[in-house]
Amino acid sequence: MLNRFLIEGPGDARFTILLAHGAGAPMDSASMTAAAKALSEKGFRVARFEFGYMASRRISGERKPPPRAETLNPEYRAAVAELGTKGALIIGGKSMGGRVASMIADELHAEGKIAGLLCLGYPFHPPAKPEQLRTQHLKALNTPALICQGTRDEFGTREEVSGYELSDRIEILWLEDGDHDLKPRKKISGFSVAEHLATMAEAVRAWADGLTS
DSSP states (O other): OOOSEEEESOTTOSEEEEEEOOSSSOTTSHHHHHHHHHHHTTTOEEEEEOOHHHHHHHHHOOOOOOOOGGGGHHHHHHHHHHHOOSSEEEEEEETHHHHHHHHHHHHHHHTTSOSEEEEESOOSSOTTOTTSOOOGGGSSOOSOEEEEEETTOTTOOHHHHTTSOOOTTEEEEEETTOOTTSOOOHHHHSOOHHHHHHHHHHHHHHHHHHHOO
């Protein structure tokens, strides 16, 4: 059985990044592990956690559909309280995990509990359903946010997102030809997933340093 949190990076880091997983893959998935490694190598303390439904899958083996994202808000708040941090805290996650974090970010930011929001592959809409936008709360977001998105992400491409009304507190890093895991097709883009993750981590480092400058 895995620990409540998977933590890597220096214990005395200036920033801790708390990441939740996506709807269908656990906190120790290949994509989350690679992203956490890239961020920890840039000096961040990175903590990953699982929502209850995903943790239950490890025991039962049953792959029931995930609950509605907004019903997970209390679990994310509980994880923030349980983790405890000495330095500044950034919350976020992969896909749905980042979406849940984005729904509680302003409340936590107003309380002085977090410095920012980091989303890795934000699910702007379900695949093949561009009309079902998940952006209403992002229009007035007050928390400094960085979204790292692949240009061909089926949950929101660069062309699609360019037409959305989003808060000016949101910055977007576009990774050329990246999919929902930020993975590019090397033969087409000329980039590798390792290069994109390094670019992502460098961008997060620069963005985070600006939060408290």
